[in-house]
Amino acid sequence: MFLKTKDGLTPTPLANQMAAIIPDALEQLASSFNQFGSFDISQRSEPLRIAVNPFLALSLPAKLHLHLEKVAPNILLEVENWDETTPSKLSNGDIDLAINYYPMTLPKEIISQPIITDTFQILARVNHPLQKQPNISYIDTIHYPFATVIVKGWNDRVTVISKVFAQHNLAPKMGYRSQVFSSVAQVAAESDTLLPCSSLISPNVFPHLAPIQLIDESPLVHEDVHLYYHHRRRNDPLIECVFSMIKQIADDLDSKSRT
Incomplete structure (x- = not known):
């Protein structure tokens, strides 16, 4: 397992291989024992x-x-x-x-x-012009800027809203991007900016924002x-x-x- 050198003991290649796999093996063994308890x-x-x-x-x-x-x-x-x-x-x-x-x-x-x-949704301030407009389509939304959250390693290069609009041969106007969600939400709450957002949020998270209802044949996007x-x-x-x-x-x- 070790070779004697002038500086002491040096691990062999086999010892290095075992050192790499033993921690995982011990964790798996511990997990297996936990299942019996x-x-x-x-x-x-x-x-x-x-x-x-x-x-x-x-x-x-x-x-x-x-x-x-x-x-x-x-x-x-x-x-x-x-x-x-x-x-x-x-x-x-x-x-x-x-x-x-x-x-x-x-x-x-x-x-x-x-x-x-x-299912993604588009949020807008509660008194946004689109909140009062019936029969909203994707085309109606391109007249307003979008604010999106930057997630490194996920949408830092291409946003979800850009992918969705491309399917309709449209291009959203990007007005603001930030890694801080509260900052993006504030921009949407205080302007006509639209905010693409997950539907997995509590209703009281953004009290000044509400989803707009699109008439298109499918929701914004499923993920x-x-x-x-x-x-x-x-x-x-x-x-x-x-x-x-x-x-x-x-x-x-x-x-x-x-x-």
Whole structure:
């Protein structure tokens, strides 16, 4: 396993290979043993670190925190934005799981489970001219600027609204882009700017904004939402438990958005 050199012991290539795979093997073994015991999330006290696409972070993380406060009060939920470093953080164990749309170009060791299918919507201030206009089409919206959130590693090059409008041979006027969602929402609330947004948000998040009703044959766009994590955590009961919570929260938000 080691070779004796003038400087001491040097690991052999075999030792280096074993060092790379043993940590994963031990984690998988620990997860397997956990399955035979009784998993009780209320007894867990470690931090739970997740990365979330800002489009999906408006309500999901807060709802998850409020639920964890009731069932696992000793777990500290730590949330960060999904960016280009998220895949490596999942691989290194710096974060436990992540939430984003699917598919994503990721290393093969990052696996995922489907949570829900999200339907994008367009928000405008409550007294926006389009809120009073019947029979709104995509063509009507191009007369107004759009504000969008920049998500590194997801839409930093091409926005979702640009892809959708291209299908109708249209091009949206981009008025403002920012990585800060509250800043984008403020621009929409104080001007005629339109804001493309996930439907998985609580009604009270943007009290000064409301969705406009398009008459086109289909919703703005459908995107599958997945939970991402490293394959070594695939049998981890904590991941499975949190996945169930997130899925239920997403289902509830989706149901409220349709009423």
